Amino acid sequence: MIAVYFLFVLGIGYLARSQIASSLDFFLSGRRLPAWVTGIAFVSANLGAVEIMGMSANGAQIGLSTMHYYWIGAVPAMLFLGVVMMPFYYGSKVRSVPEFMRRRFGTGAHLVNAISFAAAQVLIAGVNLFLLATVINALLGWTKWVSLIVAAAIVLTYTALGGLSAAIYNEVLQFFVILAALVPLAIFGLINVGGWSGLRDKVTDTRKADGSVTATMHEQLTTWPGQALSGFASPVWSVIGIVFGLGFVLSFGYWTTNFVEVQRAMASNSMSAARRAPIIGAFPKMLIPFVVVVPGMIAAAVIGDMIHLKSTGQGTVTYNDAMLLMIRDMLPNGLLGVAVAGLIASFMAGMAANVSAFNTVFSYDIWQQYVVKDRSDHYYIQVGRYATVAATVLAIFTALIASGYSNLMDYLQTLFGFFNAPLFATFILGMFWKRMTSTAGWVGLVAGTLSAMVVFLLSKIGVINLPGQGMPFLAAAAAFIVDVIVSVAISLVTAPKTREELAGLVYSETDVSIFTDPSDAGKPWYLKPVPLAGVMLVLVVILNVVFH
Amino acid sequence: MIAMRARKVLTQLFDIRNIVGALLGIYGMLLTIAGFFPGVLGNHGNSRAVTSDRVNLYVGTDANWWVGLALIGISIVFFGWAVLRPQRVDDEGKDLEPQA
Numbered sequence: 093m094i095a096v097y098f099l100f101v102l103g104i105g106y107l108a109r110s111q112i113a114s115s116l117d118f119f120l121s122g123r124r125l126p127a128w129v130t131g132i133a134f135v136s137a138n139l140g141a142v143e144i145m146g147m148s149a150n151g152a153q154i155g156l157s158t159m160h161y162y163w164i165g166a167v168p169a170m171l172f173l174g175v176v177m178m179p180f181y182y183g184s185k186v187r188s189v190p191e192f193m194r195r196r197f198g199t200g201a202h203l204v205n206a207i208s209f210a211a212a213q214v215l216i217a218g219v220n221l222f223l224l225a226t227v228i229n230a231l232l233g234w235t236k237w238v239s240l241i242v243a244a245a246i247v248l249t250y251t252a253l254g255g256l257s258a259a260i261y262n263e264v265l266q267f268f269v270i271l272a273a274l275v276p277l278a279i280f281g282l283i284n285v286g287g288w289s290g291l292r293d294k295v296t297d298t299r300k301a302d303g304s305v306t307a308t309m310h311e312q313l314t315t316w317p318g319q320a321l322s323g324f325a326s327p328v329w330s331v332i333g334i335v336f337g338l339g340f341v342l343s344f345g346y347w348t349t350n351f352v353e354v355q356r357a358m359a360s361n362s363m364s365a366a367r368r369a370p371i372i373g374a375f376p377k378m379l380i381p382f383v384v385v386v387p388g389m390i391a392a393a394v395i396g397d398m399i400h401l402k403s404t405g406q407g408t409v410t411y412n413d414a415m416l417l418m419i420r421d422m423l424p425n426g427l428l429g430v431a432v433a434g435l436i437a438s439f440m441a442g443m444a445a446n447v448s449a450f451n452t453v454f455s456y457d458i459w460q461q462y463v464v465k466d467r468s469d470h471y472y473i474q475v476g477r478y479a480t481v482a483a484t485v486l487a488i489f490t491a492l493i494a495s496g497y498s499n500l501m502d503y504l505q506t507l508f509g510f511f512n513a514p515l516f517a518t519f520i521l522g523m524f525w526k527r528m529t530s531t532a533g534w535v536g537l538v539a540g541t542l543s544a545m546v547v548f549l550l551s552k553i554g555v556i557n558l559p560g561q562g563m564p565f566l567a568a569a570a571a572f573i574v575d576v577i578v579s580v581a582i583s584l585v586t587a588p589k590t591r592e593e594l595a596g597l598v599y600s601e602t603d604v605s606i607f608t609d610p611s612d613a614g615k616p617w618y619l620k621p622v623p624l625a626g627v628m629l630v631l632v633v634i635l636n637v638v639f640h
Numbered sequence: 641m642i643a644m645r646a647r648k649v650l651t652q653l654f655d656i657r658n659i660v661g662a663l664l665g666i667y668g669m670l671l672t673i674a675g676f677f678p679g680v681l682g683n684h685g686n687s688r689a690v691t692s693d694r695v696n697l698y699v700g701t702d703a704n705w706w707v708g709l710a711l712i713g714i715s716i717v718f719f720g721w722a723v724l725r726p727q728r729v730d731d732e733g734k735d736l737e738p739q740a
Contacts, residue, residue: 093670100663129656261656268660268714272667276707280699294694396692422697426674426704430667 105250118255127365131372140442141223149411151388155312165343197533218490224439273434301405322562337565345516367621514540540575661718668711675705
């Protein structure tokens, strides 16, 4: 089964290659994909190893509070991207998020953004690759070295051959294979455990090694106020922290400025399709926790090794193993094959997404902008292919480092997470306030990032004590506020850009017609971005209410 | 013209919906066979129960054909969608979104 899957994956890479005539074909699929394809790819690009392992681990550890990552975090942010921000990205015809940065704020902010983004992608691709090799090693018994190189070689082959089209088509395929693996796990798991009420009865307190309770049974079965998630002692502050920190700043920052995601929507074939891509993606996104978080909760309620870990805080397994333990204990040969193919698919999706975003930013924003300008279009496709090879080789080395120092990698990932929150503040100010200047752009970014790091360091040395996962929320909120204050202050004392330079980049200087697509007229509601987003918003509110 | 038509057939054959349908269909058939003839993969009944678990989670080999048939159903939906709303190819050979 895994062999059949690999054949399909490489076949797509080969087929997509025949469609490449210009660099826009290679890096943005020639902007010609339909909305449902880019919408699914949008979700699938994020459905990597970190997501599936991490969120099922959260489900095992803190239960339903994990849903906030989806219903307060991701979904509203995706709708916001589609409704408010996509018209600027797609309408200004920029080819990447850093390029938007350069047009709005000049090269200072651009260089900071492009380099930090490229570095983060290589790092995250490495972490995905490392987890992929771990899973192949655990389930198929290949040595880590062999698994690492085989996995990297496959991702490299199809992204280098077919560019973004191959990555996106494979993400769509991967999405369905992942679901074919996860949906039976959730459904049969719930049946065996005695349904939802059977699961509720079996959930136990989560304890640390010293016996203190970090998430009570009650906290694991309700989403609000989510103190097990945020770690705040006061329920009111916990709600504020989740809504503002996780929801508004962290998730909006991630989903609206991360080029890995935005690139998929940019590959759409029209303004309307580009705006609908994240909105269509929001629908699977709000249902994914049922097949990721719920199996994690079942594992924690039923599987012996996991119960031992939960009640004593130590044991031979970790929370990250929740999904693997479910697969091991539940599935017969046959379905086991589908599950392994699904996990491998998910990890390759994550890594390919990072690599394809990296090669675009590297080729357009670093190489073409600062190193070798004004060469033929064909030249930059070649640069893109070499960048893909380089990224993969670097990812293998990152994966090797990750296998040695897992804590170091955690810190570095947190560190790169700090770049997203101030980015969002800078973008949103820059899009809606024409007075904001270029200097304010890069100074605000640097100040915001530094303040996030200060919060992180304070929590490390114990000045701020948050036992849950609330530290990143607080850091993000601090970064956002500092970025806004600094940007406003500096804008007022430096010279703004002229109106002509801001057309299409700032709301007040942009023709409102970009918010409407003439081909939309007369179409049913589900083909128009704004009404579709309204329906998704209602659905996510209903989910939030039902599982409060 | 012949080249155009060949390209058109190729584009429709390798429509992503057909690719997804084909892969899920193959998985579905393999699982259905494994479900009805468990001996093929060396499965036997319900013996895999993990003793330290509070509930026996092992789903048994019948789960194979349940999921198998469901996947075959989904693959038929994908093939059907691709047939009913074919991708159109315009003069420049760009793929257009199927119109509603």
